[in-house]
Amino acid sequence: MKPIRIAPSILASDFSKLGQEVRDVVAAGADWIHLDVMDGHFVQNISYGPDVIKALRPHTDAVFDCHLMISPTDAYLEAFAKAGCDYITVHAEAGPHLHRSLQAIRALGKKAGVAINPATHESVLDYILGDVDLVLLMSVNPGFGGQKYIHSVTEKAKRVHAMIGDRPIELEIDGGITPETAPAAAAAGINAFVAGSAVFKGGSVESYRANISAIRAAAEKGRA
Numbered sequence: 001m002k003p004i005r006i007a008p009s010i011l012a013s014d015f016s017k018l019g020q021e022v023r024d025v026v027a028a029g030a031d032w033i034h035l036d037v038m039d040g041h042f043v044q045n046i047s048y049g050p051d052v053i054k055a056l057r058p059h060t061d062a063v064f065d066c067h068l069m070i071s072p073t074d075a076y077l078e079a080f081a082k083a084g085c086d087y088i089t090v091h092a093e094a095g096p097h098l099h100r101s102l103q104a105i106r107a108l109g110k111k112a113g114v115a116i117n118p119a120t121h122e123s124v125l126d127y128i129l130g131d132v133d134l135v136l137l138m139s140v141n142p143g144f145g146g147q148k149y150i151h152s153v154t155e156k157a158k159r160v161h162a163m164i165g166d167r168p169i170e171l172e173i174d175g176g177i178t179p180e181t182a183p184a185a186a187a188a189g190i191n192a193f194v195a196g197s198a199v200f201k202g203g204s205v206e207s208y209r210a211n212i213s214a215i216r217a218a219a220e221k222g223r224a
């Protein structure tokens with residue numbers, strides 16, 4: 001079984017002290033830092049880009065798990081690789097040439113991820129599972145934090161988990177993850193859990209520690 005990874009999305013952190021937030025959440029037990037990049041075109045929100053990620057890189061050695069909600073993607077991949085991202089995930093829906101984007105990420109020496117929206121069928125993964133290191137299942141429609149978990153994605157997670165089989169691919173879920181929703185996702189085969197509001201609520205390193213522990217314990221319980 002793959003290790004459980006808790007990946008706080010800094011979209012829900014205090015942007016006025018991003019470096020400190022990253023250090024605090026890692027000190028509180030985060031495995032990865034999830035970086036939500038939004039362009040105001042693929043999604044109806046604008047977050048931050050490679051320069052912000054580059055500025056955060058010296059703050060931690062934790063894995064940078066970058067989720068690009070941008071379209072098109074290819075012209076920007078090198079900038080995110082140079083900024084220090086470890087995983088670079090593109091949306092299957094972002095186009096125009098998913099397979100080419102995934103190959104470009106690996107050619108940059110980075111781990112390649114593919115994300116699919118709640119309404120996208122998992123068959124889009126059929127021809128690219130050999131080209132990815134991570135599959136990200138969106139359990140909300142992308143663009144905003146603080147939305148409710150879409151329960152139909154749990155069944156999709158079971159099917160994608162079976163498709164992945166014993167390949168070394170991380171199966172990640174993103175959106176509405178809390179101690180209440182994590183167990184069913186873990187039981188369905190998810191091993192990486194992105195959480196924004198459920199981690200950053202409370203606003204202190206102590207609360208981040210308690211929040212991360214609660215999500216991890218819930219995921220472990222779901223697996224048992």
Ligand SMILES: O=C(CO)[C@@H](O)[C@H](O)COP(=O)(O)O
Pocket residue numbers: 009011012034036067140141142143144145146147174175176177194195196197198
């Ligand atoms: O990618 C996204 C939203 O597009 C997510 O990463 C959310 O930012 C997660 O936030 P919560 O649902 O955990 O608050």
